[in-house]
Amino acid sequence: MNDARIAVIYYSSTGNIHRLAEAYAKGAADAGAEVRLRKVPELASDAVVDGVPRWRAHLDATEHIASATHDDLTWATGYAFGTPTRFGNISSQLKQFFDTTSPLWLAGEMANKPVTGFTGSQDPHGGQESTLLALYQTMYHWGSVVLPPGWVDYEIAHAAGGNPYGISQVETQAHDSEYVAAVLAAARHQGGRLAETARALAHLNAAQASAA
Template identity: 55%
Template sequence: MTNVAVIYYSSTGNVHRLAEAAAESAQKAGADVRLRKVVELAPESAIAQNEGWAAHAAATRDIAEATLADVEWADALLFGTPTRFGLPAAQLKQFLDTTGGLWFQGKLVNKVVSSFTSTSTTHGGQESTILALNNTFYHWGAIIVPPGFADPVQFEQVNGNPYGASSVSGNQAGNVHPDNLASIAFQARRTTDVASALHRGFQAA
C-alpha cells in the first residue's frame, strides 16, 4: 500500500477543505492516508480578532499536527498553503525548515510531492505560491507531480492551474468551488498513482 500524507496550513478553512478532498481521493485510490495540519504560529490574540479564523481553529482542534515522522513515513506528500504575498504561509514554511535532518540523511530523495493553494483574489498569487513551495522539494531530490492538463477537469475548473489545484475564497471562510475540489481530487489521485508506480518500479529493479 502507498503511504500518502496530506500536510497543510489553513487559517479560515479554504485550504483545509482542499486538503480533506485530497485525503479522501488518495484513500479512494488505495493509499494509506494521514491528514495533518502544521503548528499554528500566530498569537491567540490575532486569531481571536478574526471570526472565521477563530471558528476554524476551534473546528479543527482535533486534527493531528504534522511531525517529521509523517514525512519519513510517506511515499507521497501533498502540501497545501494559503498565499502570503505570493509566497507560502510562514506556518508551513517553518515546518518544512525542520526537515533538514531528514534531508541530510537522504531520506527525502524520491519522495513524490505535489502542492496546492488558496488565495483571496483571482490573481492573488496561486502560481507563484506553488512554484515557491516547490523550490524546497527540488532540494530534497523529490519527484514533483503537477496536475498539468492531464484530465478534463483541468479545463473545467474555475480558477485552477496546471501547477496545482487552487481556489479563490473572496475572503469567505470555507469557500471552495466544486470544480476546485474536483481538481484537487484528480491531483491527489495522480500523485498517488505515480508514487505507487514508482514504488513498484523500484521493487522490480
C-alpha cells in the first residue's frame, strides 16, 4: 500500500475553496500519493442556499464528490483541510465534521500525521490567518504534525500572496488571472510537500512501532 495517502477535505459554498482543494489533490497525486478528495456536508437549508444562485450552482455541480467520513481520516497518512473564512474562523460545516472525531482522536488515529490548511476570503484582511490558526487548534489536539507552507519556496509563496500559515485566496482578486494561477500553483506545490512529508513520517512511524 502507498505510504502517502492524502485526504483533501474541504467546505466550499461558491467554488473558490473547491478549486484550491482540486489543486492540492493534483499536487499530491503528482508526488505519487493516493488521494481522496472529499467535501463535508452542507448544513444550510435549501431556502438559504437557493437565495444565492452561485451557492446553489456550486452545490449542484459538486454533487458527485463524496462526503468525508471517519474512514477517510483513518485511511490517510496526511491531510489537507480547506475552509472559507467565517468571521475569522472556520466554517460551521467543517467544524461540525471535526466535532465528530473524538473517538478517532482518543484512539490516536490522526496522531503523528502531517496536516496543512487552506482558506479564502472576500478581502485581503478578511481573517485568513486567524482562520488557519483556528483550524490548527483541532490538529494540536489530534497530535498531528502541522505543515504550513512557510516560505519554503520564496517565489511561489510571494506570487501567491505570502501567507506562511496556509495557501489562501482573495476573492476580490479573482479577476486577475496571473494571481489566481499563482495561488493554484502554490496549492499544488504544498500538496506535493504534504505527500512527501506523509511518506517520510509514515516510514518513521512504522519504524517506531516496530521498535516498541
